[in-house]
Amino acid sequence: MTADGTGLARGRRNxxxxxxxxxxxxxxxxxxxxVAERHDLSLAQVRLLGILRDRKPAMQxxxxxxxxxxxxxxxxVTRAEARGFVQRFTTPEDRRAVNVTLTPKGREVTQVFVKQLEQELAVLIENLSDTDRRRLSKLASRIVTDDIHRRFPDGTILPRE
Known part of the structure; x- marks a missing residue:
């Protein structure tokens, strides 16, 4: 606890x-x-690549x-496909549904992007203790997971594990 009773370091306020x-x-x-600007990506493209890191969802x-x-x-998807980041495919179970997956180039760009973003965000949390980092991770994960379950109660969209 600081002298002012707030628990916040000097120069920081709640x-x-x-x-x-x-x-x-x-x-x-x-x-x-x-980071998106370094790769000439829009935030929508960043979100698309992020989703495709561990799944191959249908367009819908x-x-x-x-x-x-x-x-x-x-x-x-067409713009990302033109840049060689994604490809569309159908499955034998439903030839009408079009799914999307990362290409090797898309996976490489995504991995580089993630490393650069981790470096950017590391600066934001550099003054947090390991305990505070774990606590922030748990709280952020809980907020995101709860929001996804609230918006998609049928479980069709689940957060990454």
Whole structure:
């Protein structure tokens, strides 16, 4: 506890939950934008590549997860496909459904992006103790998971493990 009773280091103030979360989201968003710019990617493309890291969803699943309509998701996938990042395919179970997967080039770009983003975000948490980092990780995971379950109660979209 500090002399002023707040528990906050000098020069730091408690923004409150609302402003703290909003300002944190802006800070993380800015880091995402900086790394995306290095790769000439839009944030929608970043989100697409992030989703495809560990799954091969159908176009409709992508549209649902990204909250985009069919024409927007088609355009997004077409642009990523033109850059060699993704490919579309059908499955024997449903030849009408089109799924999307990362190509080797897309996987490579995604891995480089993730490493660069980790470096950007490491600066944000460098003054946190290991205990605070674990606590932040648990809380952020819980918030995201709860939100996904709230928005997709049927379980069609699940967070990464």
């Amino acid at each position: 923004l409150g939950l609302l402003d703290g979360l909003v300002q944190l989201s802006f800070t993380v968003h800015a880091a995402l934008e900086r 699943e992508l549209a649902t997860y990204l909250n985009l309509d069919k024409s927007s998701i088609t355009g997004l």
